[in-house]
Structures are given as C-alpha cells and as structure tokens.
Amino acid sequence: MDSPSRTFERLTLPGKVIFTLVPILIALLAGLVMAIVLVGPFALDFLSANLPLVRFVVAATVVLLMTVPTAFLIIYMEMKVIALMNLRYGPDRVGPYGSLLSVVHGLKVLMKEDFTPTGADGIVFTWAPVVVYMASVMTLLVLPFAPGIFGVDMNIGLLYFFAMGGLGVVGLLMAGWSSFNKYSLIGGLRSAAQVVSYEIPLTLSVVGIVLLSGTLSLNKITLDQSGSLFDWYVFKQPLAFLIFMIAATAEANRTPFDLTEADSEIVAGFATEYSGMRFGFFFFAEYVNVFIVSGLAVALFMGGWNAPFDWPFPIVAQPDLAGMGVGLLLAIGLIPPLAILLLAMPFYLLNTGLRFWQALVIGFVLFNVVAVAALLGFAFISFDWVVGLLWFLMKTYGFVFLFVWMRGTLPRVRIDQLMGFAWKWLLPAALLNLFVTALAIVLVTTPR
C-alpha cells in the first residue's frame, strides 16, 4: 500500500492543484455560509442604516483602485504622444503598440531598492509620497463622472477640491525638506511658492461659475450645464476658462510650469533622492493630478457628462424581461449554443484544414465579442450613466492630450516670470472676470 504522500506525488500537476484547492475552497465556502447565516441580518441592518457610509467606502475603494490604471494610461499616452510629435515611434515593443510599457515601468519601480539617503529625516521622507498621493486621490472623490456616478455629492465640493489640491504642496515640501539635498529643497520651495500663488487665480476664476450656478457642488454645477452646447460655462466664462487652464497647468506642475522638477536646472526637484515605489507614488500622483485637473475643467467648463448635442435618433429599448416568463429561460438556454454554431459554421465549411472543435472555439470567441458589444450597446442606449461616463472620459482625455501636447511643445518659464505672471496678470484678470460676472448677474436678475 502506498502512503498518502506517495499517492499525492504520483498525481499530475492539475491533479495536485485540484487536490489542494478543493478542500480549501470547501472550507472557505462553508465558513462564508456560516458567516452569512450568523451575522448576515445584523450586517444588512447596519449597512442599510448607514448607506452614505457604505457609499463612501465603496467609492473610496473604487477611486483608489482607479488611480493605477488611469496613471498607467496617461503615462503611456504621454510617452507615445510626445514620441509621435518628436517624429519617433515611442514605445512599441511591450504589448500591442507598446501599450504595456507603463505597466512594466510600474513593476520596475516596485522592484527597485527603496532607500533612504544618509542624513535624511526618515519619517518625513517616508510619509511625503503618501501625503502627495492621498491628496490627489482624495480630490477624485467629488468629481462627478456621470449622472449618479460620483463619490460624494458634497455641497462644498469645489472648496473641498481646492483644499485637497492644496494639501499636495505639504507633501512636496516634506519631500523637499527631508531629502537632505539642496536640489530637493529648492524644488520643494519652488513648488510651495508656485502652488500657493496659482491657487488664488485658480480659485477666483471659478467663483464666476459659482455665482452663475449658485452652488459649490460639482454635481449641481454639471447639472446646471445640461441642455444645449451653449449652456456650457466655457461659452459664458471664456476668460475664466483661460485663467483656469493656465493656473491648473501650474497646479498640476506641468510644462511650461514644471519648475518643481525642472530637470535641466534642479535635476528632479523634490524627487531627486527618491527611488523605488516612493518615487512611484510621486510619479503616479503627478499623472493622477493631470487627470483630475482635466476632469475638473470638464466638470466646470465643458459640461461634465453632458453630451454636446442630442442624439438625433432617440432609441429607447426597454424590454420587459419579467413579461417573457419561460421564454426568457429558453432564450438564455438556446441562443448561445445556436449563435456559437452559427458563427463557427463559416469557418468550418470554408477552411477544410480546421477541425470542428477549433471552429467551435473561434465561434465561441466571436460570440463573446458580439455579446459584449451588444450588451454595451444596450447599456449605452438604456442607461444614462454609461453615455455620461463615455462623454466625460472623452472630454477628460481630450484635456489630458492637451496637457501632453503642451509638454511636447513648450519650453519652461523662469521662476520670476512665473510668479510675476500669476500676480500681475492672472490675478487682476480673474478679479476682472469676477466683477464683470457679478455685474452681469445683477443687471440681468434685477427686476426693472
């Protein structure tokens, strides 16, 4: 007789996996069932009593998870777009058209040594990237992506947004101060001066919108712009839009205002001494900042998730699923096999070299593609938020492209020009815009 260990060793690899996993899965499932039975009712009661909290936790998790692919996408976009403008090909080896290169970058950053330089203030040095990253992630919470798709509809959303955006400077200052490096120090101080200066025209430029819409909630401001294309605030507040874009570029530390990490002057600014995933956090935060600044511009000026024009052919598909009864079951059971067969047939008949099961696999893949497309189309037609999200992302990435495009074109400004521009030009212009807007509102709304 073989001992149990010998028996296990004689199994194939899939056998071993199944043999190991099945008991574990059964145990976990049993535990889950037990947990649901025991604490389920209380948990449900608790959750239903605190729905806003649940919403917040879910939103925070989603937002935190969302930042990573967003940053990856924007990093790839930046590499590729600037490369194409430079008449290069850019990334083209990893993945289709090099699209996985930023993922590889992320992995590389994870694997690199994460060291603290001699003489640095360890605690501040370690927490600085976290502060920067959290500041940019927390701003995402109030961004209205689509009707009903937002973290929290705060009535002081805009204020919260700017407050959290300003918090990032603290992290940059911490990084600059704790790195024990003069380049980092200069970078940190530059970022403090720059962000604090540009915060003022940035905030003042949107006060006109607040006056027009009468609310600070980003969701309500977006709703206020629904209707036609000309309800967008960019047409009512063009000067404010210009000021906002310039100031937002400075807020996000992007070219031509990327003085905090001016590589030709102060090596990498506050990030000079950082390596590994700490640097990765700075890196991610920068690109998430680009995304949220673009998102804010869209929400405030470009109508948020509102479509620029009405869909000319209104299709309303509201299939009465419950009314179909047994037919639904039949449809679910019959349509997939029939469709797979139908899609597989041409390949099997036309290509004699193909076995039947191979044709079936092709058919299955094709069916999945078709089904997903159909589902998306159905969602697009029947749910508002899918359309809204699509429009929002399209506009936002349009702005991201604009930022990348500017980076590919413009040289950097000097620090005195930067500050002079903020205080001598942008601030008076923002005040003028605010004054004119207020005057117009008073003139229009005052009963004659």
Next chain:
Amino acid sequence: MDRALKRRLEARFGDRLLGPIRQRHDETEIRVAPGDVPEVMRALHDEPEFRFEALMDLCGVDTGSVMQTVYHLWSETTPDWLRVVADGLSRDDPRVPSVTFLWKGAEWQEREAYDMFGIAFEGNRDLRRIYMPPDYTSFPLRKDFFLPDDAARSPGGGVRHIEQAHAPSNATVDAQVRKAPTS
C-alpha cells in the same frame, strides 16, 4: 606678410625687442623680455596704429632650456597674426606679468599655462590649477615630465596609474628624466 607692420613695430619697440622681428607666412613674431609684457601689450592694444584688440591665444612653451609665454594677437589694421613671445623665463622659477588687466579672458589660459608649465602670472587673481587635481605636484607639459606609464623609459616599472602623483625633483626620478627630443 605685412612689411609695414614690421616697420611700425621696429619704430615703436625698437629697443625693447630681443632679436630681430621674424616674419613667415602670415605671421609676424616679436620677442620681448618678460618684464616688458604689460607695456608692450598695452601699447599694442591701445595705440591706433596697432589696435590689436583681440587676444586669440595664450600659451606657454618649454624649450628645454628656457620657458616662454606666447601671445597671438589679432587686429583689423593688418592681415597678419602678431605673435608676441615673452622669452627667457627661467625654468626654475618662471614668472611673467599677467595680461588680465587687458583681457579678462586670458585668465583661464594663464591658469592653464600655470597648470601645465608652472609659469606664475603675476597679477592674475585666480592662478590655481585648472585641469589637474589640486594636490598634483608636477607640470605635465614640461619637457622633463615623462609619462608615468611609459614602460619604454621605466624598465621593470610596468604600467603605473597616470594619476599617481610624482615629483620630478625626486632623486629616483631624475635618472629617467626625458630630455627634449632632438634630431
């Protein structure tokens, strides 16, 4: 060759020149004593018949017996280069007045000549080594300097690191001092 320039130079500096003015191709060469360099240079720079405004090159030369500093000047008044050679600096303690009072740009060239030949330019505010490390002791372009890794000259010595400091006045080194190449 600009004969008129030669006449002008002879008329102006006749007694100060060491030896005759030589001319070859588009070059005119005068030799002066090191002490006369400031006056001669100022005259060449300021006086309207010369107006040698641009100092094109400044270098040191070790002839094996004496040191020289060589200045190449350019002027709009003549198509020739004017070469002023401050001749006869002693090899043990070469000293020559600096021309930085006329050309600020000569500062680094004088530093280079100091670094390579040990010529002290009196009046240069910043006369320190420019290429070699500060703790370097010898002057590489002198003719008694030998390449430390020159195995042909140092039997059994092998290849030494080129940055190794060594003093040419050292007794063991003296035996291998390289003389000026001759025909």
Next chain:
Amino acid sequence: MSADLTTARHASSDDPRVMLEEAVGVFAPIPPYPPRTEREAEFYTLGDGEMFINMGPQHPSTHGVLRVVLKIEGERVVDLDPVLGYLHRGVEKLCENADYHHTIAYTDPLEYVSALFNEWAPVMAFEKLMDVEVPRRAEYIRVLSGELNRIASHALFMGWMALDLGGLTPILWSFIERDEIVDMLASLTGQRMLFNYFRIGGVNGDLNHEFMSRLGAWMSKATSQIEANQALLNENEIFVRRMRGLGTLDREAAFRLCMTGPNIRASGVPLDMRRAHPYSVYPDLEFDIPTRQEGDCLARYLVRLDEVKQSIRIIDQCLHDMPDGPIMAKLPRLMRPRPGRAYAAVEGPRGQYATYAISDGTDQPFRMRIHDPSFVHLQAVGLLTSGNLIADTMAIMASLDPIMGGVDK
C-alpha cells in the same frame, strides 16, 4: 533637512552642524584645503543667507562633465566657480609624442560635435610648417565638408538650447537634421562622428557618388526643413522672453573676454576668421557674416541660425565651383619640417579653433598648442550669470555653446 547645509566649513570647525555634515559624509563643495588664491578665498566664503550648490559633473544640463559650484542666495546666483578637468586627456602631451600624421587622430575627438575643425587647424599649421601647397580640389572638399559639419553642430546647438530651457521636442528634430548630415559625412569620410578625414596636404578621399546623392537630396529640402523647425522656438513667447536681454555682452566686454565666433558676432563685431584671416578658398566664395547688435542670449542664438543659411550658400557655391584635380599634395612619407613655428586658425561653429605648432626638425611636433573656443567662452559664464537666477545659468551656458571635450582637452 536634518543638517543645515548653508553652513560654510571655514566658519568654525567645532560647529556641531559642520561636524554632522562631515560625519554623514555628504559631499560639500568647499575644498578641504586652504584657499590657494585671493579669488578662491573670496568665493568660498559665504555671506549672509548664501549657500553653495554643486552642479555636476553628473548634471543633466552641463553639456558633459563640467562641474559648477554655484553660490546662491535663494534662487539668485551670487557667483559661480566652474571646475574643469574631468575630461582632461592631455592631448597636447600626447601629440608631442606622436608624429605629425598621428596627431590628427588625437585632436579629432577633442570636440566631438565639430571634429572636422579640430583636424583642420593642426593640418593647416603643419602645412605652413612644411610649406605645402594644398590642391584646390582638396581645399574645396575641406570647405564643403567643414560647412556641413558646421550646420550639424549648429543644429545640435538649437536643440540643446531648447532642452536646457525645458523644451523636449527641438533636440530630437535637431538630431534628425544632424543625422542626415552625419550619414552624408560618413559616406564621405568613413565615420559618423570622429572623421579623421583631413590629411596634411589634402584630404583622405575624394567625393563619391553616395555622398553626392545624399547631399543633393538634403540640399533640396534643407532650407525649408530648417525654417520649419525654427518656427517652434523663434516665435515662442516663453522662449523669447527668457532669452531676450539675458547675459548681455557689449563689444568691449566681448573683446576683453577673448570671445570669438558667433558669440562675439552677436555683440556686433564682424570677426570671422574666414574673412578676417582668409584661409583655404574662402576668399573666392561669396557669403555674408551675420552679426547682431544686442549681445544677449537671443542674439547669440539667432546669429547661429543665420550662419546656417550662409553655410548652405557656401556649400552651393562649392558644388558649382569645385575644380578637378588631385586631392593630395605630393609629400614625403615621413614628415620632418624644418625648425620653425606656425599658427593657424580656422573659424569653427563655436569660434576660433587654432593650433600653434613648433617644429624642431624631428618627425614629432616639439610643442603643439591647441586653442579651443569653448574653453575661452566658458569663463564668461561666471561674469554673465552673477545676479541672475539658477535657470538663467543654464540658458547662458547653453547660449555660449561650450563642448566639454574641447574645454578639457
């Protein structure tokens, strides 16, 4: 920051902050020996609120391995002290130990951006020593390839200028421009960068079909391509505002600083060796010497752009006037010029490249002085920068266009 980095070490040796700085082993720019000169003592003494910052030798925008110690007060540069020698190879000494032909291979990599001019000056000096008459065809080929190299060098200058000001794109467009020229020269000379093409008494090889076809294809589009690229910077408000009025040098100061080349021409002095001391076949060619009166960084940039157009004119004339004939003078195999001295200067893309050669009658030069314009121009950075901002240091340094290979020799 844990330790106060703004403390000078000379201040007091028992200062705990200084001791900490030494204990953690952080590199301090203050030299560990007593000051050697008046100027060094003055520079390495900190005033109130000033600090040193050490830039290079591994800094992204010091054009090689230059180290600059900046004394700054906030963002303002009070003074700076360039430290050279990180790329010093002792080429002059090596040339004294090589025979006349071999020196060309040593002077070639001095300034790797415009290697042909580094060959041209010594070759001309040796020809003077030997009293060699260079065939006219060889002179035309030299001028042709030299002007091509000048355009390649200026193209790179434009890109670097923009890169030091933070623009990412122009450097890559410049490299496209340069690549075409460099490929062309590779088919003429056999190498892309360190050509080793000029010989005493002529050139290494005659024009060939591949070179001519590449040159023809490039000439047909060169002007339009260069002008298209310029639109990115010349009209850019950010670029122009940063460059205008920065680092201004007037005529007298330019002469005092021994400037040559485009840097002095930007101050209104039409000093160009090709006209001031005509050599080769330049007297027969028609071209203008572009000058500007302003003397600031923008003028230095624009003068170089204008020079590119003049170079294209010269190339055009060279192609039309190129005579037939030999490309090498008849020379003995081993050169032993009679004792004498020769000074030869050529106008390179950065200024005057000159060689002062002394022959003692042997087959090796007795003394070979190599004059490099970058070396002379780099010392102007300190004068032009003090009082400006850190970012201006880069702009001024880039506008003077030093190449560290030439500076350090």
Next chain:
Amino acid sequence: MSLIPGLGLARGMALTLRRFFEPKVTHLYPEIPAEISPKFRGRLQLLYDEYGTLKCETCFQCAQACPIECIDMGGEDTKGRFAVHWGASETYGERREESALRRSGRTVPDPAYEHFHEIDLAPVDAILDEVDHDPKEMLRILEAIQAAYGCVPVAALKRVSQTTGAWYAMLYGTATYYDHLAVGARDDGGPADVAFLDALDGALTGRSIGDGSAADA
C-alpha cells in the same frame, strides 16, 4: 514674437500637431538593419575562411597604419582564436609599452642597441635625401651605406628605419640576407657580448638613454 500675445505659442502647438501625423524617422533597428556606406570604417574583424582557418597572416600592416596604436595583434578571443585588440582611442591612446610601440612600427628608444657605436649620421641622411626617404629603394640605400661606412652600422639601420618608416626587422633581414652587406661591424675592438651585457644592465637599472641637446624653439 508676434503682436498678438500667445500667437507664437499657438503656432508652435500647430507645428507639433502637424508633426504628430507626419511619417516617423526612427530606424527600426533590429528589424531593418542600418545601411552602411561602403566607405565606412568600423570595427576591425579578422576573417576566417570556410574551413575555419584564420586568413590573417599577421603582417602587422594594420597595426603599423593605426595612428593611435589601438590595434594590438597579440590578442585572443574567448574561443582561443587570434583576434584584434581594439578599443577607443581614449583608452588606448596611452599605450606606450615598448612592445606595442615596436609592433606599431614606431620608433622605440631601445637600450639593447646602445652598445653599438654612435656614428656620424650625416652620410646616411644624405643618402636618404637622395632617394627621397623611399623604403622601396631599400637595397640601394643599404649598398650606399655599406659603401660609405665600410659596413652597415646598426645605428644607420635604426636611422633608416626611423626616417623611411620601414620596419626595422625588415631592414635587418634585408641587410643580413645579402653577403656583400656586413651588418653591425664595430670600428674599434672589444667583444660585443660584454658591451651588450653592459647595456642590458644599464637598461635594467633605468639609466638615461637620450642624447639630449635642447631644441631650437
């Protein structure tokens, strides 16, 4: 700068956007190898024939021609085959070991020849000037030297080698091959081996060799 502020920036942005759609110029290197001009002087490689035999005959002509002595034929590659040592001129610029110098055909001050008498080289120079330092006239030069001195002194051979650029070994071989040329006969007596040992001793203790009179400069 244009009159309208921001127009220059907009033109620049338009230019980059146009370049965004233009065809790219990057060489896709591993897929499409670079076009190398027939004149290109690249890395040196020794050729092997189809039987795997080295074609190089070790004639050292390449090493002699190399101006900075970056070619050293003494190398072997990782498979134990002969190879060319090559390197950047900067690294190999300082190669001045005697062997490297001699291989490259350069003049090497050699203590081993010191025991041969210093002779008046003026006749040699006259002969060389007559034939324009042409190494192809080797036999004529050597015969003339034989006629002038009554023998072919080694110092004269060295002189011929230095000035014509001919390899010393070739000269020595030529001179010793012909019976009518007497190489290295000494004027005054004394056993050559003793003098040789003296010279070797001098070389090993690092005695100075040069005949330094100052240059006229």
